[in-house]
Amino acid sequence: MSRTEISTLGEFGLIEHLTKDIKINNPSTLKGVGDDCAVVEASGKQMVVTTDLLLEGVHFDLTYVPLKHLGYKSAIVNISDVYAMNAKPTQMVVSLGVSKRFCVEDLEQFYDGLKLACLTHGVDLVGGDTTSSLTGLTISITCMGMVEPGKAVYRSGAKDTDLVCVSGDLGAAYMGLQLLEREKTVFQSQQGKEGKGIADFNPDFAGKEYLLERQLKPEARGDIIEKLNDAGVCPTSMIDVSDGLSSELLHICKQSGVGCVVYEERIPIDYQTSMQAEQFNINPTTCALNGGEDYELLFTVSLSDYEKVRDLEGIHIIGRIQKEAYGCVLATGDGSEYPLTAQGWNHLS
């Protein structure tokens, strides 16, 4: 692969190069990249806005994350927040801080991933800032979305007796991360030994593809928002699962002034996740509660919507909202209850 130094393009040249083939898809995008600001038509709608900062060495490790995947995931993390408001993502601005280690081709890969995520979710990339960095890669993304007035779903709307639902399954991204971290350690310990290089390093991930995919290429659940809308269900509260089920449940309960019960047996966990957790000697429920990076939607619906959500594919009813005084608890099969904590579920750790 060729390596073009960023300095050959300069700041303005680089931005032009990376953004030249960006097509605008939303009629609401009046002006994209190339002015002091982007301009967005928002009449008759409400706008939502979210932002995320991702730092190399803290949020991602380029040893095992390809730049295209990183671009994809960086976009998804923000798009997921927009869906969690019951809104449709529409525009995105991206800032990159880039050290000399990176060349134009690296940033092209990053942008390829970013553009793919935007295309998949109908988002227009409308601006940003590219700057040099002394240390590694810094990514800051802000995503905007639109929602009909009155239709935004907050964390604060859960009511006593509501059902607690979650999409997809949980804990797989965390298991994927553990796998990648383990292989990185193995690789590092072998480096230099018997002349082994990275070309000789082929870890066997057979049967664990799902875990890697969930870690490296997560999806944002716009399909769930659509499905609920089609079924005529409007969640009473919603959040996306980025820090783990436990932490997100506590956010909803705190902001809604309620408690909750989650049934351990109802928490959706994939077979590969369970198998891998066993191998690592971790309780799969701990992975689901505290793993994070699932980007599934956690939401509550009125009990009267039970019939409507019961049979929706990919949605699991995992518990119920209760009065604040009863606390936020996990109920296990033997009838015990354990308080949920944001830091981890202590009795299992």
Added chain:
Amino acid sequence: MSRTEISTLGEFGLIEHLTKDIKINNPSTLKGVGDDCAVVEASGKQMVVTTDLLLEGVHFDLTYVPLKHLGYKSAIVNISDVYAMNAKPTQMVVSLGVSKRFCVEDLEQFYDGLKLACLTHGVDLVGGDTTSSLTGLTISITCMGMVEPGKAVYRSGAKDTDLVCVSGDLGAAYMGLQLLEREKTVFQSQQGKEGKGIADFNPDFAGKEYLLERQLKPEARGDIIEKLNDAGVCPTSMIDVSDGLSSELLHICKQSGVGCVVYEERIPIDYQTSMQAEQFNINPTTCALNGGEDYELLFTVSLSDYEKVRDLEGIHIIGRIQKEAYGCVLATGDGSEYPLTAQGWNHLS
């Protein structure tokens, strides 16, 4: 001053602590800090959005920039972009990446500056992300604003015979930076000598206060937007001066498909700037053309608006737009013309 470790508050605690006294001032802000997204009412308006990434060691030097000033300036840089669209800034999201070197009190100071800028310009701080960093301070700010449909002013609207105008004066922030850099060098060379510490270091900035203020506490020119509006003048193109007059003029001319003449003697330069430039043996015009960080507004108006802008205080007519084929040039007092370049004005350097 006390030092509270960030770890004692945790991520969620820190965000709560820093944002707890934020008041919402715009009726368009439906939901501020504390959910997956902020929610903004935008009916009947168009929204503009801009973002900037500021990295320690690249964009700022905490040796001589107090954190409160840094917070203020970080907000101003973005607010200025919104004004440059002829829009009113309304909401802002802020992400911080923070290393262990910083304590809660440091971030409080940063937020104090940020909040002051927001208050001054009527902007609501509606969200963000706070994360740990391995290396120094990372600041990412996205600012949104609103404009009446059809009133946004782009870089691309300048026409042949339009007048080129700029607010305030230019080059002072660059001179302020040179001063601070020089004193930093002096301080570093004295450190350790004869037991001297920072307490013994009192550089004399008398008569140079304006230069320091322009570098450390720049303003965004919302007052100019108001003044033009009151005078019934709508610029045909506009940009804010962040990289220097020359670079910004070239942006306008390139995007508008025109050329320009700027008269050297018309470029507004403060007395302190000229004096300091002389001391540093730099041509003051070079400071104005290539210094940057002025955050003044550079705009073009139709020739028919000449009477209206001629006497507006704080606005200077510095040149005119001409056909693209005639190029972008600086005209000096002796009748010579020199092409403007984004990299610096070569014959002066």
